[in-house]
Amino acid sequence: MAIFQLSAKLGSSILLGSIANHPLLALLIPLFAYGFILAVYRLFFSPLSDVPGPKLAAVTRLWILYQDYRDQRTDTIIDLHRKYGPVVRLGPNEVSFTSTSAVKDIYTGSGRESGFPKGFLYAMFTHYGRYNMFSSLTSEAHSWRRRMIASSYSLTNILNREASRGDIWRTVGEYVQYVQREGTESKNGPGRSIDIYPANIYFACDNVSAHVFGEERGTKTLGSLADNAEIKLQRDSIDDWYVPTRREKIYLWTDFNFALRCFEAFERTTQKVFRVIQRRVDPDSKYIGGTFLHNYAYKNMRELKDRPSLELTVAKNLLSGKVSGKASEVFDEFGAASESMDHMLAGMDTTSDTLSFLLAMLSLPEHYEYQETIRNSLPDLPSFDQPLNVADINQILNNTYLNSVIKETLLIFPAIPVTLPRVVPSGGRVVDGLWLPAGTLASSSVRAVNLTFLPEFEKNPGNVQWKPSRWLIESGADKDRVQELERRLWSFGSGGRGCIGKHLALTEMSLLLAAILANFKIRRDEGDALETPHSHWTCRRSFRDIAYLQDFHGFLRFEPL
Numbered sequence: 001m002a003i004f005q006l007s008a009k010l011g012s013s014i015l016l017g018s019i020a021n022h023p024l025l026a027l028l029i030p031l032f033a034y035g036f037i038l039a040v041y042r043l044f045f046s047p048l049s050d051v052p053g054p055k056l057a058a059v060t061r062l063w064i065l066y067q068d069y070r071d072q073r074t075d076t077i078i079d080l081h082r083k084y085g086p087v088v089r090l091g092p093n094e095v096s097f098t099s100t101s102a103v104k105d106i107y108t109g110s111g112r113e114s115g116f117p118k119g120f121l122y123a124m125f126t127h128y129g130r131y132n133m134f135s136s137l138t139s140e141a142h143s144w145r146r147r148m149i150a151s152s153y154s155l156t157n158i159l160n161r162e163a164s165r166g167d168i169w170r171t172v173g174e175y176v177q178y179v180q181r182e183g184t185e186s187k188n189g190p191g192r193s194i195d196i197y198p199a200n201i202y203f204a205c206d207n208v209s210a211h212v213f214g215e216e217r218g219t220k221t222l223g224s225l226a227d228n229a230e231i232k233l234q235r236d237s238i239d240d241w242y243v244p245t246r247r248e249k250i251y252l253w254t255d256f257n258f259a260l261r262c263f264e265a266f267e268r269t270t271q272k273v274f275r276v277i278q279r280r281v282d283p284d285s286k287y288i289g290g291t292f293l294h295n296y297a298y299k300n301m302r303e304l305k306d307r308p309s310l311e312l313t314v315a316k317n318l319l320s321g322k323v324s325g326k327a328s329e330v331f332d333e334f335g336a337a338s339e340s341m342d343h344m345l346a347g348m349d350t351t352s353d354t355l356s357f358l359l360a361m362l363s364l365p366e367h368y369e370y371q372e373t374i375r376n377s378l379p380d381l382p383s384f385d386q387p388l389n390v391a392d393i394n395q396i397l398n399n400t401y402l403n404s405v406i407k408e409t410l411l412i413f414p415a416i417p418v419t420l421p422r423v424v425p426s427g428g429r430v431v432d433g434l435w436l437p438a439g440t441l442a443s444s445s446v447r448a449v450n451l452t453f454l455p456e457f458e459k460n461p462g463n464v465q466w467k468p469s470r471w472l473i474e475s476g477a478d479k480d481r482v483q484e485l486e487r488r489l490w491s492f493g494s495g496g497r498g499c500i501g502k503h504l505a506l507t508e509m510s511l512l513l514a515a516i517l518a519n520f521k522i523r524r525d526e527g528d529a530l531e532t533p534h535s536h537w538t539c540r541r542s543f544r545d546i547a548y549l550q551d552f553h554g555f556l557r558f559e560p561l
């Protein structure tokens with residue numbers, strides 16, 4: 001006993017002596033002690049301590065940030081759900097869910113409670129320093145914006161607009177002409193080859209811009225090489241449109257809020273300086289600095305404000321300022337431009353990527369039969385200068401075979417596969433029987449929700465096949481299974497913050513696919529190892545951290561029927 005007392009005394013006097021000699025130790029020891037106590041708390045006493053997941057993730061947020069840094073967030077989350085089940089702890093303060101009940105509680109709300117507010121990540125999607133519907137975090141900031149334009153994106157409006165104006169169908173015709181005009185002759189068979197990635201971007205861009213600003217002001221990038229040369233020039237560095245420093249590794253940025261704010265303030269100030277200089281040189285200038293798209297959206301808004309167009313467009317709704325009489329919440333031209341800019345960005349990549357993945361899959365020899373089946377099920381299609389009527393559009397939209405390939409692509413290759421972050425509101429909430437304190441990040445990852453339900457995922461997660469036949473109801477027994485699949489398909493999100501452009505995207509994709517298959521057989525054309533200038537199949541990082549189809553370089557041959 002005396003020996004113990006002596007050694008304890010000796011130990012503490014050595015320690016005190018060392019601290020006196022090394023002041024750094026005086027700092028480090030309490031720090032280590034604090035770190036240790038925090039780690040013990042997070043592991044064993046935090047309200048989330050029973051949630052399964054990697055121990056390191058429970059102790060420090062650096063673990064998930066490292067996955068973000070490696071662009072491995074989505075794949076890591078999927079692996080974790082496979083290992084631990086439908087609820088997984090991703091960080092001391094972050095939990096991921098995959099069950100339909102949890103997705104409903106978090107994103108749609110349950111009972112009288114609405115869905116959870118968005119996480120800070122979304123605040124990065126402001127433009128011109130103004131929030132928009134997508135970037136507003138709380139339901140208060142969001143709902144008046146959404147109400148103002150929701151009718152422009154309803155299925156009824158998309159159908160009626162298309163039947164009366166035929167804008168999408170005309171753009172589909174331009175796509176077919178683009179193949180004939182821009183396509184190169186192929187050594188591998190009849191027809192012409194194009195790189196489908198830019199073609200699909202042009203298609204989606206022309207459609208969403210016409211929908212937002214009106215046909216006259218739409219980008220018409222498919223139309224001719226001279227039009228909107230900036231978009232053509234930037235096609236190979238598409239990330240430039242997004243201000244890449246903010247869009248790459250976006251989840252990492254959320255933890256560096258202050259740096260981001262400084263960056264934004266700097267960006268706004270330089271743009272203001274640009275504007276002042278530009279207006280000195282040219283008093284009528286509508287140039288505002290920033291990217292081509294920023295200028296395009298702002299210029300259109302300014303002009304539409306001065307000379308309103310008769311066409312019923314999203315821009316018209318934005319500028320009309322009718323928001324339940326709340327004057328302070330009406331858009332000014334920058335707010336309206338920010339909103340429209342966001343629709344352009346949200347509607348371009350997502351729709352075009354989905355189309356690219358879909359065409360890439362259909363062009364494989366083992367999938368030729370799907371092309372044939374869809375072709376045989378299509379109605380007679382009119383020429384492209386004549387709008388389709390509502391019944392024809394509906395027939396295409398409800399075509400079982402066409403739907404099966406579109407849904408399967410959305411399921412296996414969601415354009416936005418990542419976590420859609422939400423924050424538990426004040427007072428805390430129970431999700432899937434688990435108590436979550438206020439401020440917890442409670443979210444789901446689109447790809448994890450889509451995949452973890454599939455039986456083959458359990459067996460071999462690395463080998464989930466693109467299999468449109470899973471959507472077909474061939475016997476009574478298939479009905480429940482397909483209904484469940486429909487319920488699980490989460491590629492457009494859900495609830496009040498779910499995708500507003502869903503019907504526009506589905507109409508664009510369905511009409512284009514119908515026209516392509518009615519006119520061509522599509523085949524891979526990569527035999528000559530054609531040089532693809534773009535690397536966006538693998539490097540696009542705006543809201544996608546998975547590089548799908550890395551071995552496919554983008555060239556397809558369109559063989560006329």
Ligand code: HEM
Nearest residue numbers: 133134343346347350351420491492493497499500501505
């Ligand atoms: C295949 C195509 C598309 C996919 C897969 C897709 C996916 C999504 C997803 C997953 C969300 C929800 C994000 C969240 O909850 O955090 C979303 C929201 C949104 N999408 Fe889409 N989208 C597509 C096409 C479009 C198009 C064509 C537009 C055109 C305007 C658009 C505009 C928007 C907007 C504005 C929001 C934010 C809605 C809000 O916050 O209320 N999207 N989209």
